[in-house]
Amino acid sequence: MNPADKRILIVKPSSLGDVVHTLPVVHAIKRTYPSCYIGWIVQKSFSAILESDPAVDEIIPISIPSTSDPLAARGAFMRAAVATVRTVSRLRKLFREHPYDIVLDLHASFRSGLLSMTNPNGLRVGFADAKELNTFFQHHRLVTDSNKPHAVDKNLVFARHLECVPQPEDFRVAVAPEARKRVRDFLTDNGIGEGERVVYANPAARWSTKMWSVDAWARLADLFIGDLDAAVVLSGGPGDVPYIDSIAERSQERPLIAAGRLSLADAVALIDAADVYVGVDSGPMHIAAFTGTPVVALFGPTDPAKVGPYGTGHKVVRHHDLDCLACRKRSCDNHRCLEEITPERILDETRTLMGW
Secondary structure, eight states, rough: OTTTOOOEEOOOOHOOOOOHHHHHHHHHHHHOOTTTEEEEEGGGTTTTTTTOOOOOEEEEEOOOOOOOOOTTOHHHHHHHHHHHHHHHHHHHHHHHOOOEEEEEEEEEEEHHHHHTTTTTTTTEEEETTTTTGGGOOSEEEEOOOOOOOHHHHHHHHHHHTTTTOOOOOSOOOOOOOHHHHHHHHHHHHTOTTOOOOOOEEEEOOSGGOOOHHHHHHHHHHHHHHSSSOEEEEOOOOGGGGGHHHHHHOOOOOOEETTTTSSSSHHHHHHHHHSEEEEESSSSHHHHHHHHTTOOEEOOOSSSSSHHHSSSSSOEEEOSOOOTTTHHHHHHHOOOOHTTSSSHHHHHHHHHHHTTO
């Protein structure tokens, strides 16, 4: 099927990093077939990252509670099941009136398969190695290259299936002009002037095993401010505020707290405005890589070959000589992989990367 003039539906609801990893596919399709119409089923909490993107013609927000989040409250499975039934019913009505011709399921789960099926008669495309019976929902199943394990490279098989050759300009996150202004005002109001070095520090992640210690972050903030004369902006979501506050309280200097004070669109603009991202494996890290902001990332339980900052000009910092690296455990009694990385090492890696 020639995608020109066709309606193409993207099914990739979450997480934030996974949504970012899907952007090059959408950009490549829209650039190759500018007359096509692209819709995207996405969790409402992540929809802001698509609102300023000219490649996305329609955002279809859904609200289904996560069942994989370690912090998911008791009863999350039941709430997710109820929300899924309601969402499926709503989407079926929507797509009966405005059906799509092609459905690209990049989420590869049983639930995303159900969401794909709400669109009547469209050609459904998914991964050949998808789990949770997802392959049974698909008409075409795409095989990924085992020599290219990164999530971005895996997703690009969808672009190539539609005869779209990815170009460097496809690897980007759109930044809203009004968000740029709000961020500039935010920095100025907090005493950070134009031309001052800005470190976007992201200590928070959904997995506790990805997170560094409060004391290490406080020490690193002091080193950045004292040794590099840089402004440190501690960022995270609203739920991360107590953790971020505890870091600032233990710091001898005065890092700026942005956690809970900025929208997702503003956070993207702040990452874009920063000189460097320093933080753990999380969605903002992937945003940084696609805005061209250099990344210094701490990795322990996850594999940077699969989910590290995409592209060149970044630095992944890991513990040396541990057999358990990339264990993918979400809880661990022996957190050496990150605990034994020192703030001084991160300072040196940042200084080397940035030429500071």
